[in-house]
Amino acid sequence: MHTSTITINVKLDEDKVPDQIEWKASSSTADEYQKANAMMVAFWDAADKSALRIDLWTKDMMVDEMADFFYQTMTTMADTYLRATQQQELSxxxxxxxxxxxxxxxxxxxxQNQ
Known part of the structure; x- marks a missing residue:
């Protein structure tokens, strides 16, 4: 069996606010860490029937970028849901x-800009 490792580094400022997020996957073709301004990671705990989540964003993340990030995340979640359930209408x-x-x-x- 093949194992892939995903490493996420979060650098914090003196107030423990995320200053930089970078990640790397062992099965990726990228040799260097990839920078990100935000991340959402969710795990399903089958025993507790609950989602465990990590949502972080850097202080450099702009509000318009956050809206775009949420839009794209929700859209890809719909695609994933469709692949998993074949529920086209809900997707x-x-x-x-x-x-x-x-x-x-x-x-x-x-x-706001007017």
Missing amino acids: DDMKKFAKDFFHKFRLTQQQ
Whole structure:
């Protein structure tokens, strides 16, 4: 059996706020650590029937980037859900919510900039 290792390094500032996030996967073609401004990692605990999550973002993450990150994450979650369950209608509902979310975010940004 092959094992792949994913390493995540989070550098914190003096107040323990994430300053830099970098990651590397042993089965990746990238030789160097990849930088990121945000991350979401979720694990399913079957014994407790609960999700264990790690959500971090750096202080450099901009609000518009966070909205785009959430939009893309929700969209890919819908794709994953479809592959796992074959529930097209529910997947489509998730994608519609993601689009509505991003559209509302853009509207609020436009209103704030007026």
